[in-house]
Amino acid sequence: MNSTAFQKIYTKLNQITKATCSVKAAGVGNEEMAIVSGRYAQVVKIIGDSVTLQIFSGTEGIGTDAEVVFLGKPPVLKVSDQLAGRFFNAYGEPIDGGPEVEGEEVEIGGPSVNPVQRKQPSELIATGIAGIDLNNTLVTGQKIPFFADPDQPFNQVMATVALRAEADKIILGGMGLSNDDYLYYKNTFENAGVIDRIISFVNTTENPPVERLLVPNMALTAAEYFALEKKEKVLVLLTDMTLYCDALSIVSNRMDQIPSKDSMPGSLYSDLAKLYEKAAQFPDGGSITIIAVTTLSGGDITHAIPDNTGYITEGQLYLRRDTDISRVIVDPFRSLSRLKQLVIGKKTREDHPQVMNTAIRLYADAANAKTKLENGFDLSDYDERVLKFAREYSQAILAIDVNIDTVNMLDTCWELFKKHFNKHEIGIKEEFMTQYWK
């Protein structure tokens, strides 16, 4: 995006704040890109002949005589097959030392899919992790975040899911990713020999925070190209969305907007929905699935970021350390995949929904029994049995390092039911009881 000879250069800045500057200019379009003293900027407000620009890398050292060149187009990404296997920065420029990508220029953050043109998601994504496949089955075209505290191994779990998911393309949108985590992803994908299926847009903690705002749209624009033009199954990984929202709040603050809950902009819901809703199952077979990470502060999901996210995404996954077995599990209580109903018992074995619910109900009874124990009460025989069940269930199925298929998971559940309980304590439809209670 270099300036060309015929472009008009403006040099009279009349206002500079920490993230924005204003210049007197004419004929400028809303959301157009510009270069201010060699830095990328975008038009965010026009009042009369005063154009306000948001400078992505900050305004440090920008003078009132800085050169402003308008590029006449919103942010774009060049899309083609050459994207595969490459690493880019937030502007879509290569950072892996390779050549520029050639291809058609596409505006990022384009229009939304007509809802009647979408197809109902119906293809499940197998991950081998029971906390996901059994209890919270993922489906292509779904969008789901991990709600995780910063100390939890969400990057590892997400990389595992990405590798097992058998997607045609995996697109990583890294926002405020630490350099170490960036290298972790890079190495994991390289070691798995899948690097030609990976495309990364990365803004690390070393880059200016406002640049992050471009990353998810870059990743999703690339995803739309592969899902629509190439009819591929695309998996988009976005980490960490909390840092993306922080960047939104910085900008809205600089624009003098009245903050709503938790100092976030009032438009947070719409801003996030525009990204997450890019997940879709297209009629011709291509799909975009989004798995994101939203880091929490002390597990607080009432904060505006996880709260708004929860209302947009199709469920959420929580990680938890099960101290009984000293392993990390996907929390069966709070995690939820809203689209699982579309596949469980239909694409998986018919007893799946009931077995899943029963196992979770028993696991919940175990949690109650534990509370009783902590409060110093005696345990009943049933309590003892559910506690034993919970431990084995956690160990044999839930632990995230277990890698088995759903049939195997269901059979194991039935074995555990039989081992610890009577028929009437299970409460499953009789037709399944006769078939599987052996």
Next chain:
Amino acid sequence: MTKGIVTGIVSNLVLIEVQGPVSQNEICSVVHEGLPLMAEVIKVLGNTAYAQVFESTRGIRIGTEVEFTKKMLEVSLGPGMLSKNYDGLQHDLNKMKSVFLKRGEYTEALDYDVKWDWTPIAQPGDKVTGGDWLGEVPENWIKHKIMVPFTMTAEYTIKSVTPAGQYTIDETVAVLVDKASKEHKINMIQTWPVKLSVRAYKDKPRPSRQMETGIRTIDTLNPIVEGGTGFIPGPFGAGKTVLQHSLSKNAEADLIIVAACGERANEVVELFTEFPHLDDPRTGRKLMERTIIICNTSNMPVAAREASVYTAMTIAEYYRTMGLKVLLLADSTSRWAQALREMSNRMEELPGPDAFPMDLPAIISNFYARAGFVYLNNGNTGSITFIGTVSPAGGNLKEPVTESTKKAARCFYALSQARADSKRYPAVDPLDSYSKYLEYEEVQEYLNANVSPNWVEEVLHTKDLLIRGREAYDQIGILGEDSVPLAYHDRYWKSELIDRIILQQDGFDPIDSSTPMARQRYMLELILSICDMDFDFDSFEDVMPYFTKMINLCKQMNYAEYGSVTFKRYESELHTLVAERRISK
């Protein structure tokens, strides 16, 4: 026609210097690169109009021309709306052929090439006014009334009525004459500004008839009535949308209008995909044939979101005036409130609580007030039952949208996180929720006459048992299982029996997902008869296994066809089990 030019752009708010008169809420088009982008005037200051654009403003420049229409946001009303999928501004989504929504691509709400089978109702010489029926055309399975346009509120005499036959919607079907002897040609289309309520009815009495939904926790415990209002607040993941979908599938209404307002696209796709295949048990036709979907998903332009709920309400009012029972569902009204907040913020208004506009409670009450049961001018009845969902931030019910809605809606179905976590679906909290209608004498009379002679008393008794069960549960938790009297366990497990069998319902099971009132009565009276019995237990450890056996049998009954051999077999097993420990008085 007034024209103007753009002088400023802040996100989807544009400032327009106008050359001529403009009015508040007037619709205008910002002509960007030949595409007319719809916008609504929301503030006028001197000769500057502030308009919210219903589309993305990307690329719009200063100096862009704007054309004003002199009209507020209107919908077109006429036959052919059933089974359509509209966006928030009533553009037909199915007529847009590309995968992505194109900016400025607007499609007609009605079909102009379809011929309708017209039958007159009114006679020449009849005196008529807005909302009176002139004739009817069959639309799917309903008799779609062609009415005198609502805007014609004076009295008119019918000069002529077109004889029965096949006509398109823009052909004249009647000619009316006003007091000044001026003739008015009427066709099957009329328009109405969405922000104003349609008042073409005689009288709006208190509602009295129950509206069956097939959902036990609503019908039995906190019934909603025809023309009633209710709302469903709940944190994410508590099952608001699943509950609304069950309502739309099972509710006993002539017509369902779903306003998907700022929610997930995949949920709307579920309606698009399933409704054309699901049978409507009353008519034997497909559910889609009685459904209209107004869809502004969360990624569609924010400004149109506000319009979408009004569009839906206006269409509901139109069908109500035909004497139909309309159920209007809005998911979620919080997204609508947020859209109001975003605009208020851009206009730099002083914020109210949580940065929402100060008049939020008034806007919400006005909207809910548009629902209701009415007597039409010709003595027929019609109703709009409205149920909205609310998505409170952080699941905290002490936030402005929930509080404002609580003042406006008469039924409150609180979804509880704790119930959802333990998979007790539908997660409607039986104790926090209420239906004000249960206090209406008219409703009590109706229920006692139509469900069971002592029904209201039985329902209140059920609620008491649930409260006592909760108290006993708390005591057991505090004092320990072996330190409380045996009766506490008995009380808790009886409430658990009601909870698991009456309140919990498997929304995905073909039989259990919808329970007719007769079956609800049968099961409730069966369960209550058990709850009123005394049982003999040696120790508290006997209580749970005994009741879980009972619950298991009742659950199998719920899964079985009502009155079938299987159903009866489980029932007799249940009676045998009950007899084991029953103490006869």
